[in-house]
Amino acid sequence: MPIKWKVALVEDDKRLARAVVNGLGEEGYTVRSVESAGRGLELVKEWNPEVVLLDLMLPDNDGPELFESFRAHTDAALVGISAKASVSDRIAGLKMGADDYVSKPFQLEELMARVEAVIRRHRGKGGARIVSGDVVVDLSDGRATRAGRQLGLTGIEFRILAALMRNSGQLVTYAQLGEAVWAVATGPDSNSLEVHVSRIRQKLEHDGASRLIHTVRGLGYRFTPE
Numbered sequence: 001m002p003i004k005w006k007v008a009l010v011e012d013d014k015r016l017a018r019a020v021v022n023g024l025g026e027e028g029y030t031v032r033s034v035e036s037a038g039r040g041l042e043l044v045k046e047w048n049p050e051v052v053l054l055d056l057m058l059p060d061n062d063g064p065e066l067f068e069s070f071r072a073h074t075d076a077a078l079v080g081i082s083a084k085a086s087v088s089d090r091i092a093g094l095k096m097g098a099d100d101y102v103s104k105p106f107q108l109e110e111l112m113a114r115v116e117a118v119i120r121r122h123r124g125k126g127g128a129r130i131v132s133g134d135v136v137v138d139l140s141d142g143r144a145t146r147a148g149r150q151l152g153l154t155g156i157e158f159r160i161l162a163a164l165m166r167n168s169g170q171l172v173t174y175a176q177l178g179e180a181v182w183a184v185a186t187g188p189d190s191n192s193l194e195v196h197v198s199r200i201r202q203k204l205e206h207d208g209a210s211r212l213i214h215t216v217r218g219l220g221y222r223f224t225p226e
Contacts, residue, residue, distance in 0.1 A: 006047065007024055008049040008053070010043075017035075023108040054070065057083070064096055079115065080101045080102070081106075083104035100117070134225075137161060144162075159180065168224070
């Protein structure tokens, strides 16, 4: 299965949350769900998702002001989910950082289409970034930095690092890297891949910086931010 984007769902309706997690998961997305605004902000800061699906009627906070709170902590695409949002609420939300809205009740097919669309729009903006710890991968211009220092990655190195960071903290298998980076399930042989990863490590660990890419012997790699 190709590596796809990380989606954070902030929704207190457990039944709806299960349906969304399962539906997006079947499409290849990595989805994590929490039930409150407070936990949602923690998840965003720790996990760095590319998309946040945000219910606007949460037990600990509600209304379009939620977008402002989340936008202060993430460059992710923000999609509001609401059954009662008025036109004025939607306008306010868009001004506060929302990228799109989905009205309840909705079909999963509609939600998936909106997620795909907002990702396409977001990738075309300067804010299309993957951030994990002190490492930033900017998808819009193909540059990567650590603690503000340019890494000078080649195209293949950039794609490998982006694939690992999209799944920060999780095992990414050789096959997943092959499909994400070379668009084939096999990719290069493991020795060739090891050479690429070794070069990325050298650039990330310049001047004694800590190791972030760890080998899971016989399986793949895991990016673990500080």
